[in-house]
Amino acid sequence: MTDTASETNLLQPGQLIARGVCRLLASHDFWCLEEFVPARGLRMDVMAIGPKGELWCVECKSSRADFMSDTKWQGYLDYCDRFFWAVDPEFPVDLLPAQSGLILADAWGGEILRYPDVSRLAGARRKAMTLKLARDTARRLQALRDPAGPSALL
Amino acid sequence: MTDTASETNLLQPGQLIARGVCRLLASHDFWCLEEFVPARGLRMDVMAIGPKGELWCVECKSSRADFMSDTKWQGYLDYCDRFFWAVDPEFPVDLLPAQSGLILADAWGGEILRYPDVSRLAGARRKAMTLKLARDTARRLQALRDPAGPSALL
Numbered sequence: 327m328t329d330t331a332s333e334t335n336l337l338q339p340g341q342l343i344a345r346g347v348c349r350l351l352a353s354h355d356f357w358c359l360e361e362f363v364p365a366r367g368l369r370m371d372v373m374a375i376g377p378k379g380e381l382w383c384v385e386c387k388s389s390r391a392d393f394m395s396d397t398k399w400q401g402y403l404d405y406c407d408r409f410f411w412a413v414d415p416e417f418p419v420d421l422l423p424a425q426s427g428l429i430l431a432d433a434w435g436g437e438i439l440r441y442p443d444v445s446r447l448a449g450a451r452r453k454a455m456t457l458k459l460a461r462d463t464a465r466r467l468q469a470l471r472d473p474a475g476p477s478a479l480l
Numbered sequence: 481m482t483d484t485a486s487e488t489n490l491l492q493p494g495q496l497i498a499r500g501v502c503r504l505l506a507s508h509d510f511w512c513l514e515e516f517v518p519a520r521g522l523r524m525d526v527m528a529i530g531p532k533g534e535l536w537c538v539e540c541k542s543s544r545a546d547f548m549s550d551t552k553w554q555g556y557l558d559y560c561d562r563f564f565w566a567v568d569p570e571f572p573v574d575l576l577p578a579q580s581g582l583i584l585a586d587a588w589g590g591e592i593l594r595y596p597d598v599s600r601l602a603g604a605r606r607k608a609m610t611l612k613l614a615r616d617t618a619r620r621l622q623a624l625r626d627p628a629g630p631s632a633l634l
Contacts, residue, residue: 345626345629348622348626348629349626349629349630352619352622352629352630352631353630357614357615357618357619357622357631358618358622359618359621375611375614375615375618377615379607379611453533453607453610456607456610456611456614457529457533457610459614459618460511460529460610460613460614460617461511461529461531463614463617463618463621464511464512464513464529464613464617465506465511466621467513467617467620467621467624468502468506468511468512470621470624470625471624472499472502472503475499475502475503475506476503476506476507477506477511
């Protein structure tokens with residue numbers, strides 16, 4: 327196991343859930359970018375893209391307070407085909423809107439408990455989001471692979 | 481400088497050129513994935529995606545022999561809007577097809593010497609390539625960020 331305690335200690339509670347979500351979604355052949363910005367002022371915890379270009383947004387909540395203070399999540403609905411909450415097993419899930427998807431997750435993985443209905447993006451929005459996801463992900467990858475290069479300075 | 485000699489020593493000559501190409505293209509707001517597989521049996525050294533979704537393929541050649549033994553490059557033309565060769569300054573550039581683009585590069589950066597004509601991809605192909613680029617890049621990023629996760633096992 328390379329899952330050291332020191333590694334998980336560096337992450338915030340919401341980031342630990344996000345890591346588990348990314349592992350879970352990978353097993354569904356959905357690939358993720360964390361902290362994706364679909365439009366100015368919005369920052370999704372996780373955006374995932376599926377084999378047919380499906381775009382799923384997952385917001386990770388580590389506590390009741392974390393959820394109650396989120397005033398932006400409805401804005402994300404316009405930028406994804408499905409919207410999920412991801413919470414740890416202690417979270418009071420009755421707080422969450424029943425029409426949203428629901429994932430239980432911790433730092434090591436998770437499970438999809440409820441699928442939301444699909445609200446398919448229009449073609450132009452999907453195209454723009456897929457392009458932005460491709461470019462943002464490539465920039466992020468380049469910054470990690472070549473930390474002395476220009477992408478790491480952005 | 482974090483560009484240590486030990487870092488560059490780990491890369492093959494073609495990979496060093498590719499690193500410089502990625503730095504160069506980043507300065508043009510094109511973001512890259514190395515060793516992109518557009519279709520079975522094809523592996524581009526660098527695929528780059530621009531702000532309007534432009535797809536540029538760059539093949540990196542470190543020597544005459546490296547170029548002469550490449551039997552696949554014409555297959556890449558069907559998967560990009562522009563095709564470039566990237567070579568180091570010692571390369572005999574007269575060998576290269578005049579209609580291709582030309583980049584001079586080393587491990588630290590480069591310069592675009594010649595733009596090829598644009599041969600725009602059809603919409604369906606562009607859509608498929610952009611989706612594959614987004615997903616492959618996200619999978620690669622996840623493997624780097626979370627080496628204990630499932631993506632690192634692929």
